[in-house]
Amino acid sequence: MNLSYYLVLAAILFTIGAVGVLVRRNAIVVFMCIELMLNAVNLTLITFARSTGTVDGQIIALFVMVVAAAEVVVGLAIIMSIYRTRRSASVDDANLLKY
Amino acid sequence: MIDAPDFSFAALSPLLLVLGAACIGVLVEAFAPRDVRHPVQVGLALTGTVGAFVATLLLAGTREVTAGGALAVDGPTLFLQATIAGLGALSILLFAERSLDPARSAFVVSAAVPAGSPRDRELVTTQRVQTEVYPLALFAIGGMLLFVAANDLLVMFVALEVLSLPLYLISGMARRRRLLSQEAAVKYFLLGAFASAFFLYGLALVYGATGSVRLRDIREAVTAESGGVLMVLGLGLLVVGLLFKASVAPFHSWTPDVYQGAPTPVTAFMAACTKVAAFGAILRLLYVAFGAAEWTWRPLIYAAAIISMIVGAVLGLTQTDLKRMLAYSSVAHAGFLLTGVIGFGAGGDGSGLAATMFYLVTYGLTTLGAFAVLTLVRDGDGEAGHLSQWAGLGARSPLTAAVMSLFLLALAGIPLTAGFTGKFAVFRAAIEQGAWPLAVVALLASAVAAFFYLRVIVLMYFSDPVADGPTVGVPGLPTTIVLAVTATATLALGILPGAVLDLAGRAAIFVG
Numbered sequence: 001m002n003l004s005y006y007l008v009l010a011a012i013l014f015t016i017g018a019v020g021v022l023v024r025r026n027a028i029v030v031f032m033c034i035e036l037m038l039n040a041v042n043l044t045l046i047t048f049a050r051s052t053g054t055v056d057g058q059i060i061a062l063f064v065m066v067v068a069a070a071e072v073v074v075g076l077a078i079i080m081s082i083y084r085t086r087r088s089a090s091v092d093d094a095n096l097l098k099y
Numbered sequence: 100m101i102d103a104p105d106f107s108f109a110a111l112s113p114l115l116l117v118l119g120a121a122c123i124g125v126l127v128e129a130f131a132p133r134d135v136r137h138p139v140q141v142g143l144a145l146t147g148t149v150g151a152f153v154a155t156l157l158l159a160g161t162r163e164v165t166a167g168g169a170l171a172v173d174g175p176t177l178f179l180q181a182t183i184a185g186l187g188a189l190s191i192l193l194f195a196e197r198s199l200d201p202a203r204s205a206f207v208v209s210a211a212v213p214a215g216s217p218r219d220r221e222l223v224t225t226q227r228v229q230t231e232v233y234p235l236a237l238f239a240i241g242g243m244l245l246f247v248a249a250n251d252l253l254v255m256f257v258a259l260e261v262l263s264l265p266l267y268l269i270s271g272m273a274r275r276r277r278l279l280s281q282e283a284a285v286k287y288f289l290l291g292a293f294a295s296a297f298f299l300y301g302l303a304l305v306y307g308a309t310g311s312v313r314l315r316d317i318r319e320a321v322t323a324e325s326g327g328v329l330m331v332l333g334l335g336l337l338v339v340g341l342l343f344k345a346s347v348a349p350f351h352s353w354t355p356d357v358y359q360g361a362p363t364p365v366t367a368f369m370a371a372c373t374k375v376a377a378f379g380a381i382l383r384l385l386y387v388a389f390g391a392a393e394w395t396w397r398p399l400i401y402a403a404a405i406i407s408m409i410v411g412a413v414l415g416l417t418q419t420d421l422k423r424m425l426a427y428s429s430v431a432h433a434g435f436l437l438t439g440v441i442g443f444g445a446g447g448d449g450s451g452l453a454a455t456m457f458y459l460v461t462y463g464l465t466t467l468g469a470f471a472v473l474t475l476v477r478d479g480d481g482e483a484g485h486l487s488q489w490a491g492l493g494a495r496s497p498l499t500a501a502v503m504s505l506f507l508l509a510l511a512g513i514p515l516t517a518g519f520t521g522k523f524a525v526f527r528a529a530i531e532q533g534a535w536p537l538a539v540v541a542l543l544a545s546a547v548a549a550f551f552y553l554r555v556i557v558l559m560y561f562s563d564p565v566a567d568g569p570t571v572g573v574p575g576l577p578t579t580i581v582l583a584v585t586a587t588a589t590l591a592l593g594i595l596p597g598a599v600l601d602l603a604g605r606a607a608i609f610v611g
Contacts (some may be wrong), residue, residue: 004388007307014296014300017296018293018296020287021293021504027285029290030289031292032298034289034292034293037293037296037300038296038299040300041296041299041300041302041303044300044303044304044307045303045306047307048303048306048307051307052306052307052310054310054311056306056311056312057303057306060253060302060303060306060312063253063256063257064299067256067257067260070260070264071260071264071292074264074267074268075266075267075288075289075292075472078267078268078281078284078285078288079285079288080270081210081211081213081271081281081284082281082282082284082285084213084574085213085214085277085278085281086278091285091286091289094282094284094286095282096278096279096281097283097286097355097356097359097360098281098361
């Protein structure tokens, strides 16, 4: 099967994630969109590992997963702290800092 | 059987010192009794950062690639590591200041308690201090030291996250105005994670185009012109990710919000150290890996430099909050720094690298000092950041006003201050490479930006003090040291810049 299908799929997933970050308003959903982007990158890496015949891509994908897990820990902690104060996780409500 | 890579522990000692101190700091946090934690943590953090600074000085002249080719310890690495470690130590001193706030610290006692709750109001006035910020700051500094040494895109990505994640957390830990601080943390986190996803996608595309993430292998592939469109796309995404960290317009939208909302010592730390680290990585990526494909990134950097200078200077004019104003100043300075990046020239024959590194030192010291002065001027609700509150400060506290004026003049680039020497160096480097239109825009932007710096000085000296104006706190030993060092260095680098310029010039050779 042609490997470029995987690359196109990954590019579509990455774009969906990027658009989601820009249009969605709930901080949790925005964060999930970022995770989608990271997973699209993983798919790209695995595909390239296959096509270039090197194992680096697979190892990098593991690193990305570990970093994404660390990011979840920090991110959810920050979103939780603001949610407990405001009772809302909408990024539109967080509007004290502007201009 | 896979052989373990060779590690040159001596060459990595700055990194190991800081990260080692950070790990010990986590243990101290877990096991030491609460009343001894603060002095122990501050001592540990200072030992780590000052130790790393001394280690980089002892290593001067080292040129090697270690850790299986993943890390490069060369002139630019050591120069920038020394800068980061030195500025990091000064930031730790600002973190440790205990005599300015009546509650003895700029950081919230317990970040988990909801802002505004009865428990929170109770805690805001206690004498308890929170010490988790020191290990977190050390991890961030460790990540920055790794970032400028990374000779491999994967290491660069991991370092980017190691430096960013603690920063997201500590920018949400202000003791006062907690809502602003939490909001800054959320914005910084979401936008930062978004930008790292772009960096990562760029990494994946470059890997696909060249079959490796080592900068040396990428350079060979680029020289052989085997990359194609995939490589150019990947390079673009990598640069976007890095420009975000360096708060270059049009990727600067987080900068004013985060700089304003974060606790001021953290803002000082971010403004000074993150900038140095991000530009170190940008320079290494562009010149070590993609030096032969200069035509692909030069227009991009050129445009980003112009946009950044204009956006920073023009939007800086409209600000009424000093921290926000300094944030836009940071965006404008990122543009000036990119002028120096352009001035490195094809094949690295220009003086741009030395000029950029020197500029990073001067900008880091000056902006750190300016934020340190901001922590002194306070009203009942913490720091008085609004411009109107600074009216007539020259009459009430001549010394504070004089020191602030020095930093503002340096940021504006007035002769006999460090800012002038730095600007002169980067503009000259750009002009030598034929980028004179960039230098013209930079001069115009400097003139516009000078207006809003001078406006603060005029306000301090030529306006009547407001009736219920802010009080000027008497700084404790840590802040006094920071102010003395930064003010002296700002003057010294303006009047006698020769030694440091010379050092930057000699350090300015990348090892592949």
